[in-house]
Structures are given as C-alpha cells and as structure tokens.
Amino acid sequence: MGSILRSILPIRSSKQDEDDDEFNPEYSFAMEYTGPPVSYDIPRAVPVDVAYIPTASVVSTPFTSGNLSLPVIHPVIKREPKSISSEIEDTSLVSGLIVPDTPPEGEGSSASLGFSDSQENSQEFSMSSEGDGLDNYCHEIVELCNSSQQDENQNESHEEISSYDNRTQVVTFGEPESISMVESETDYSQSQTGVVVQERRHASSQVKKGLCHRCLKGNRFTSKEFCIVCDAKYCSKCVLRVMGSMPEGRKCISCIGYPIDESNRGHIGKCSKVLKQLLTDFQIKQVMDFEEACQINQLPYWLVIVNGKPLSLEEVVQLRSCLYPPQRLRPGSYWYDKLSGYWGKEGHKPSQIITPQLSLGGLIMENASNGNTKVKINNRVITKTELKMLKFVGINYKDCTDFWLGPDGSVLEEGQKQVKGNMWEKPGIKMVCGILSLPMPPKSFMSSEDETVNNGSKIMQKNIDIKPLTKILLVGQDQSGTSAIYKQAKTLYKIPFLENEREELKSLIQRNLYLYISILLEGLIKFEEEYSIQIRNKLVDQPSTSAAGGSIENIYSLSTKLKNFSDWLLEIVKSGNLGTVFPAATREYSGVVEELWKDKAFQAAYARRSEVGAFPIVADYFLPRAVEISSANYEPSDVDILYADGISSSNGLTSMEFSVPSSFTNTYMEVTEHNHPPLQRYELIRVNSSNLGDNCKWLSMFEDVDLILYCVDLTSYDEFYIDNNLILKNKMLESKSLFKTMVTHPRFKDKAFLLILNKFDLLENKIKTRPLTECEWFHDFNPFISNHTNNNNNSNNNNDSCVAQYGFQYVAAKFKRLFGELTGRKLYVTSVTGLEADSVDVALRYGGEVLRWVDEENKPKSSNNEWSSESVETSS
Numbered sequence: 001m002g003s004i005l006r007s008i009l010p011i012r013s014s015k016q017d018e019d020d021d022e023f024n025p026e027y028s029f030a031m032e033y034t035g036p037p038v039s040y041d042i043p044r045a046v047p048v049d050v051a052y053i054p055t056a057s058v059v060s061t062p063f064t065s066g067n068l069s070l071p072v073i074h075p076v077i078k079r080e081p082k083s084i085s086s087e088i089e090d091t092s093l094v095s096g097l098i099v100p101d102t103p104p105e106g107e108g109s110s111a112s113l114g115f116s117d118s119q120e121n122s123q124e125f126s127m128s129s130e131g132d133g134l135d136n137y138c139h140e141i142v143e144l145c146n147s148s149q150q151d152e153n154q155n156e157s158h159e160e161i162s163s164y165d166n167r168t169q170v171v172t173f174g175e176p177e178s179i180s181m182v183e184s185e186t187d188y189s190q191s192q193t194g195v196v197v198q199e200r201r202h203a204s205s206q207v208k209k210g211l212c213h214r215c216l217k218g219n220r221f222t223s224k225e226f227c228i229v230c231d232a233k234y235c236s237k238c239v240l241r242v243m244g245s246m247p248e249g250r251k252c253i254s255c256i257g258y259p260i261d262e263s264n265r266g267h268i269g270k271c272s273k274v275l276k277q278l279l280t281d282f283q284i285k286q287v288m289d290f291e292e293a294c295q296i297n298q299l300p301y302w303l304v305i306v307n308g309k310p311l312s313l314e315e316v317v318q319l320r321s322c323l324y325p326p327q328r329l330r331p332g333s334y335w336y337d338k339l340s341g342y343w344g345k346e347g348h349k350p351s352q353i354i355t356p357q358l359s360l361g362g363l364i365m366e367n368a369s370n371g372n373t374k375v376k377i378n379n380r381v382i383t384k385t386e387l388k389m390l391k392f393v394g395i396n397y398k399d400c401t402d403f404w405l406g407p408d409g410s411v412l413e414e415g416q417k418q419v420k421g422n423m424w425e426k427p428g429i430k431m432v433c434g435i436l437s438l439p440m441p442p443k444s445f446m447s448s449e450d451e452t453v454n455n456g457s458k459i460m461q462k463n464i465d466i467k468p469l470t471k472i473l474l475v476g477q478d479q480s481g482t483s484a485i486y487k488q489a490k491t492l493y494k495i496p497f498l499e500n501e502r503e504e505l506k507s508l509i510q511r512n513l514y515l516y517i518s519i520l521l522e523g524l525i526k527f528e529e530e531y532s533i534q535i536r537n538k539l540v541d542q543p544s545t546s547a548a549g550g551s552i553e554n555i556y557s558l559s560t561k562l563k564n565f566s567d568w569l570l571e572i573v574k575s576g577n578l579g580t581v582f583p584a585a586t587r588e589y590s591g592v593v594e595e596l597w598k599d600k601a602f603q604a605a606y607a608r609r610s611e612v613g614a615f616p617i618v619a620d621y622f623l624p625r626a627v628e629i630s631s632a633n634y635e636p637s638d639v640d641i642l643y644a645d646g647i648s649s650s651n652g653l654t655s656m657e658f659s660v661p662s663s664f665t666n667t668y669m670e671v672t673e674h675n676h677p678p679l680q681r682y683e684l685i686r687v688n689s690s691n692l693g694d695n696c697k698w699l700s701m702f703e704d705v706d707l708i709l710y711c712v713d714l715t716s717y718d719e720f721y722i723d724n725n726l727i728l729k730n731k732m733l734e735s736k737s738l739f740k741t742m743v744t745h746p747r748f749k750d751k752a753f754l755l756i757l758n759k760f761d762l763l764e765n766k767i768k769t770r771p772l773t774e775c776e777w778f779h780d781f782n783p784f785i786s787n788h789t790n791n792n793n794n795s796n797n798n799n800d801s802c803v804a805q806y807g808f809q810y811v812a813a814k815f816k817r818l819f820g821e822l823t824g825r826k827l828y829v830t831s832v833t834g835l836e837a838d839s840v841d842v843a844l845r846y847g848g849e850v851l852r853w854v855d856e857e858n859k860p861k862s863s864n865n866e867w868s869s870e871s872v873e874t875s876s
C-alpha cells in the first residue's frame with residue numbers, strides 16, 4: 001500500500017522544498033500546483049488503455065472556434081473492471097489535476113509525509129486524527145483504491161482493506177469510517193445491439209440532508225456544488241478538493257469516467273454560484289466546456305427511441321446537427337413525422353417542428369401521439385387539439401380524414417394533387433398555436449420559396465436544407481499541415497484568435513516543448529552509450545591513458561539532477577501522460593529546462609539533432625527559446641501560433657466562418673465593376689484524420705460540405721510510423737489510403753475535391769537527398785534533368801527547384817489518376833507552403849474557383865474547361 005500511496009501522492013516536504021538542489025522526479029507538481037484547472041484533451045487525461053475500453057473510437061470535438069453546427073460525437077464508454085494498478089494509474093492521473101491544499105493550519109493536522117527511493121515500501125505517515133486537508137484527501141484516494149479493487153476481486157479487496165485497516169493505527173483519517181460517500185449499482189438497459197451495462201453511482205444516503213458530503217458540515221442553506229454523476233453535494237471549501245480540476249466537468253474524482261445522472265442533463269454547462277466564487281471566468285469556461293464536450297457525458301444514444309426504434313449513434317448525430325434539432329433531447333420515446341417535421345413525446349401532441357426528411361427511427365405509428373380523432377395527418381391519428389387547428393385553418397375533414405402535411409404547411413388529401421390549404425399561411429395561426437400550445441415551424445420554413453412536388457402519394461420538398469454557407473472541409477493525415485493552413489486562413493481573413501484559443505495554443509506549445517526535449521533526451525542517451533563504447537575502446541587501445549590515471553569524460557553525460565529529470569520526463573512520455581502533466585507543470589520545471597538547455601551534454605545532443613530520428617523540423621524553431629517558452633509569462637506570438645504543431649491541445653474539430661472579398665472567386669478572372677459576385681460566406685471545417693474514428697466512420701457527418709480540401713504532406717513519402725498493430729506504415733501510402741476512403745465514401749460521391757500538396761518548401765530540400773522512389777507508389781519517378789550544368793550555384797538551385805516541381809507534378813498526377821479511376825471525375829490539385837500566407841491564400845481562392853467551375857460543369861454544357869495536367873501547373 002505504501003507504494004500505492006507513493007505513486008498517488010508524490011509529495012515534497014517543506015524540508016525538501018528548501019534544498020532544491022537535487023531534482024527528484026517524485027516531487028510531482030500535483031501537490032503544489034495551484035494554478036488554474038488545466039486544459040486537457042479528455043481522452044488523453046484518462047488514457048483509453050488504462051482506464052477505459054471504449055466500444056467505439058473517439059471523436060472528441062471541443063470546438064475551438066466558430067459556430068460549427070456539427071455535434072460532438074461520442075462513443076459509448078463501458079467501464080470495464082480495472083486492475084488495482086490501472087485504477088491507481090488512473091487516479092494518479094486525475095490527482096495530477098487536483099489542487100489539494102496543504103492541511104489547514106490550526107486544525108491540528110501535522111502532516112509529515114515523505115519518502116525516499118531507498119525506502120520505497122516503508123514510508124512513515126503521521127497525521128493527527130483531525131487532519132482536514134491532506135489526510136482526507138489520502139483517505140479519498142485510499143477509498144478509491146479500495147473500491148476499484150472491489151470491482152475486480154472481492155476477496156483480494158478484503159485483504160487489501162484489512163491491510164489498510166492495519167495501517168490506520170499509524171494513519172488516522174478524519175472521516176467517519178462507516179460512510180462510503182458514493183455507492184454504485186449496475187444498470188442494464190437494452191440497446192439495439194444488445195444489453196448495455198452501465199454503472200450508476202449515487203451519493204451515500206447516510207449523509208444527512210444539507211450536509212457537505214465531504215466535511216459533513218453545513219446546513220441546507222450553505223451554498224453547495226453537486227456532482228453531476230452521484231449528486232453528492234459539496235460546500236465551497238471542499239468542492240475543489242473533491243473534484244480536482246474537473247476534466248469531465250463537475251464530478252467527484254471517483255466519479256470521473258462514469259456517465260452523468262440523466263436528471264442532471266439540464267444542468268450541463270451551466271455554472272453554479274459556488275464555482276463562480278472559486279474560479280476565474282476562463283477556468284469556468286474550460287470546466288463547462290469539458291462538461292459539455294467530454295464523451296462520457298453525452299446522451300446515451302441507445303436510450304433515444306424514435307417511432308419505436310432506438311437510434312444509432314449516427315442517427316443521434318444527425319438529429320442533433322440538423323438545422324432545427326429537438327430542444328432538450330433526453331433519453332425517452334419520441335415520435336417524428338418525417339414529412340412535416342412534427343416531433344413529440346410518444347403518446348403526446350407535437351411539441352416542436354424540427355427539420356423534416358431526416359432518416360431516423362422507424363415508421364411513424366398511427367397511435368404515436370395517442371390521438372382519438374380518426375383524422376390522420378401523414379399517417380398519424382391527430383389529437384383533439386390539432387383537430388381544432390385544422391378546423392381553424394378551414395380544412396374540411398368531414399369528407400376525407402387522411403391528409404398529407406408538407407413541411408411548408410401545405411395540406412393535401414391523401415393521393416390527391418390539389419393543395420387544400422396552407423396551415424402556416426392562415427392569418428392568426430400563430431396566436432391559435434400559442435393558445436393551443438402547438439408548435440409553429442421555424443420562420444425559414446414558411447418563407448422558403450421551395451417548390452412542392454406531389455408525386456401522388458408522397459410530398460417531396462426540394463431544397464429543404466437551407467444552406468446559408470458554403471462549407472469547406474479541410475482534412476488530412478496527421479502532420480499534413482491542416483492546422484497550419486487553417487490558422488493561416490484565420491489570419492488571412494481576419495478572424496482573430498480568441499483569448500481562450502490563444503491560451504489553448506500556449507498550452508499546446510508548452511506541452512510540445514517538453515515533447516521536443518524528450519525526443520532530444522532520448523537521442524542523448526543513445527549518443528552517451530555510443531560515446532561510452534568509444535571511450536572503452538580507446539582505453540583498451542591506449543591503456544596508458546588509464547594507467548596515467550586519466551579518465552575520459554563522456555561529453556553526453558548529464559548531471560544527476562538533470563538525469564533524474566530526463567528519466568522522469570521520458571517515463572511520462574512513454575506512459576502517454578505528457579498531456580496530463582504539461583503544461584500544468586511547466587512553471588514548476590522551467591528552472592530545470594533552463595539548466596538543461598545550458599548544459600553542455602544537452603547542447604552536444606542538440607548539435608546532432610539531425611541524427612535523432614523523430615526530431616521534428618519545427619522543434620528547431622521552438623527549442624532554442626525553451627527558457628522563454630517554459631516560463632509562466634510566455635505569450636505566443638502570431639508566428640509561434642502558426643508554427644505550433646496543431647491548433648489546440650485536444651486537436652479536436654475546429655471551424656470558422658469567413659467571407660472574403662469578391663476576388664476570392666475571381667483570381668483567374670478579370671474582375672470588372674459588373675461581375676462582382678455577391679459576398680459569399682464560407683465555413684472552413686478542419687478535421688484531423690484521427691477525429692474521423694476507425695475506418696472514418698464519422699465522415700458522413702460532413703455530407704453537407706461543398707468542397708473537400710484534402711491535404712497531403714509532400715515530404716511524407718520516405719517517412720514511416722508504427723500503427724496500433726505495431727505495423728510499420730509509410731505515411732504517403734497512409735495518406736493515399738485515407739484519400740481513397742474519402743473519395744469513395746457514398747456521401748462524398750459527387751463532391752468536389754481539391755488536393756492540397758503541402759510543404760512544398762520542404763520538398764525542395766528533401767528531394768535533393770531522398771528520391772521520391774523511396775515510396776513504392778512512386779517507384780517510376782524518373783525526372784529528366786538537364787545535364788547541362790555550369791558550375792554555378794544559381795543553376796544548382798534552379799535544378800533543385802525543378803526536381804521539386806517535377807516531384808510535385810508527378811505526385812499530383814498519381815493522385816489525379818487514382819481519383820479518375822475511382823470516380824471517373826477530375827481532381828483539382830494545388831501545391832502549397834502552409835507557412836506562407838500568400839501560398840495559402842492562392843490555394844483557398846483556387847478552392848473558390850473550383851466550386852464555381854463545378855457549378856458550371858453541372859449546368860448543361862456551359863463551359864469547356866479542360867483540367868489536364870497543365871491545370872495543375874496553372875494552379876500552383
């Protein structure tokens with residue numbers, strides 16, 4: 001247990017605080033970090049392999065900007081029984097986010113917890129029984145460990161608890177022992193695919209009403225915050241201790257990873273008074289964002305039943321992302337009239353009119369709203385209240401009782417073409433609906449001039465989805481440069497980075513800094529080993545050196561303190577917890593970073609960075625400023641933001657709306673006073689391939705996009721990565737594979753694609769030494785380069801540039817051919833250097849042109865634009 005606590009509670013004693021000379025990696029920031037709650041990608045904060053086994057891939061979409069209408073997609077997370085060690089890791093992760101304070105003075109708590117490497121299993125704890133701070137915190141952690149063990153193995157659990165009980169002779173925690181604050185029960189519910197097991201947690205019923213569930217003080221008038229999972233209430237003194245930095249919103253630490261109590265869904269994202277007193281506006285926003293966006297807090301989609309059929313995840317996504325989604329969607333049974341958009345709770349009159357024509361749920365049943373009027377609208381027997389409205393509109397329901405109601409309000413007799421009247425055009429209808437508590441359609445339904453077509457048995461509404469924006473999807477494999485292009489577009493079209501976006505980027509840059517350091521440290525270890533061998537060989541060859549008492553110093557050896565830091569950092573990176581520890585701990589370690597950067601051994605490794613395999617090029621930009629970046633006062637510049645690898649620490653989906661001067665669509669046309677097209681609004685949605693889920697299953701979310709910008713890193717042809725199945729994959733081939741998936745996706749059948757071949761600047765350098773033939777797909781690349789070189793630098797540069805151009809043309813042609821074979825259509829291609837504003841500007845304008853051309857192409861024979869390989873050249 002000692003080692004358990006040690007891994008959970010790495011604590012620095014005040015003594016250790018004073019003599020800070022030796023870096024001790026066990027001094028986690030957890031106990032000392034008093035900054036704001038940290039911005040973390042939730043799935044990373046609780047690593048999937050440690051804490052959860054998700055049944056579907058994760059698409060976490062904390063929107064970082066824009067009014068993206070797309071929803072947050074979330075998998076079902078089943079909480080699997082965990083091993084004690086995994087729970088501990090889980091807990092320690094969470095504890096990394098906690099801001100537990102030192103034991104309050106004057107409460108008789110004299111905590112003296114310490115450990116040293118040599119005494120791993122024999123720590124001494126001494127606390128007074130009234131300790132209120134650390135001891136209670138420890139108690140909670142111990143409880144957590146115990147409860148997790150119960151999950152796994154009852155018997156083992158008893159053993160562990162009894163050993164803990166023995167320990168209580170030394171450590172006394174000031175909490176009533178008999179009360180377990182949270183109780184769990186298992187809930188079985190039927191889903192489409194089978195039984196879904198969900199663990200439900202609720203606060204202990206033994207705590208008296210009004211009392212804080214942690215300190216057991218207060219009364220019903222004390223302001224409290226509650227846990228959205230178990231409903232336990234905490235006073236303002238306890239809430240941060242119990243909830244830490246709330247990576248899933250307001251949940252006790254032990255409730256993290258559990259679904260919320262559905263009765264609390266209405267409270268999600270709504271901050272309470274207590275939290276407002278404790279946190280800054282920025283912190284509150286982050287917590288609320290986590291609460292709303294994190295996957296486990298999402299609606300359990302299988303509990304939403306429409307027309308008798310439980311919805312699939314995709315259907316819920318569709319429902320929530322449609323133009324007029326149901327308000328306050330909760331688990332329950334609903335009916336939905338696809339034709340009119342009427343929506344209501346099963347057995348009740350309609351409550352809302354949502355977007356019609358959504359393909360979800362089963363067929364509407366006659367008795368869906370429990371009507372008893374014998375009059376049917378779109379096959380549903382309507383209620384008496386609705387009948388009154390029909391009467392008010394003047395529809396004669398005596399002769400005919402079966403009607404069709406279109407989304408625009410037109411009423412037809414079943415099987416007839418003639419429109420009998422229009423529900424929504426009748427003067428006074430709004431008032432009547434108000435009186436009868438019946439829903440009115442959104443305004444745009446009524447004002448749309450859509451053509452209603454009656455095919456005898458079915459009303460089809462054309463252009464029902466009003467598309468206010470032209471949507472552009474920007475997608476590519478990791479490192480393809482999608483976020484660089486997105487950020488560049490933001491700057492180009494004057495969409496400022498909001499304060500929280502800058503904060504996110506700052507966190508990202510600081511976290512990545514530690515990643516770059518760790519990559520170099522790994523290289524350093526290799527260099528040190530190599531150098532040791534050299535020294536040994538030298539000593540063998542020249543024994544006189546050692547005989548003379550001379551020893552050769554290893555120039556790659558770090559001091560003990562830096563070595564400890566190095567081991568600790570590498571361990572964190574290896575365990576995948578970098579995002580959990582940094583940037584929160586940045587301030588803590590900025591001193592060490594400064595020391596490391598000035599260290600000769602580290603500098604020696606930095607000088608050999610080109611030999612360190614995974615060392616990213618962009619690290620060259622950030623690492624020399626390690627001291628500045630790791631300091632608490634660091635503010636990223638615009639260039640830092642552009643160069644940062646990514647856009648937010650969560651790397652979720654991002655979107656922005658922008659409009660550009662009319663020339664956006666007129667780069668290749670003469671702009672005259674008369675041919676200015678109207679100002680067009682665009683929505684740029686950037687998504688990283690990892691956000692598309694396994695086999696790109698979320699692609700259908702983007703079916704309403706007008707143009708897809710598919711981004712490929714031109715320099716990835718000789719780069720590899722190891723996938724989840726430990727298979728070595730060529731990055732260019734992976735890009736090709738994602739491209740194929742996208743262009744053949746049924747929802748993208750007719751979409752326009754613009755291929756962005758990015759990092760052209762880097763290609764120019766790389767292609768000199770690494771031929772394109774390194775990638776098997778490009779095996780026949782054989783550019784003809786003039787041998788007529790005069791020994792002059794200029795001509796060499798021209799040749800390099802020429803080869804890069806050929807390379808680009810070749811890659812473009814490969815993708816074009818592939819696209820042609822798969823779709824029979826033309827692919828538009830452009831080369832881009834994402835870090836250059838002009839280059840991105842031209843590419844996006846070209847996108848505008850493509851849209852216009854595609855439009856024209858779809859018109860009957862209006863243009864004869866030929867997009868041959870020459871067009872590739874023009875476009876670039």
Ligand SMILES: Nc1nc2c(ncn2[C@@H]2O[C@H](COP(=O)(O)OP(=O)(O)OP(=O)(O)O)[C@@H](O)[C@H]2O)c(=O)[nH]1
Pocket residue numbers: 476477478479480481482483484485618642643644645646647651688758759760761762832833834835836
């Ligand atoms: N030299 C050079 N670097 C680039 C270019 N485009 C992007 N980069 C860098 O390449 C790295 C990866 O780019 P990102 O924009 O993060 O691309 P991404 O990985 O597809 O996007 P995210 O998934 O959001 O991280 C970043 O460090 C960029 O600064 C380019 O055209 N030239």
Ligand SMILES: [Mg+2]
Pocket residue numbers: 478479483645646
């Ligand atoms: Mg990136």
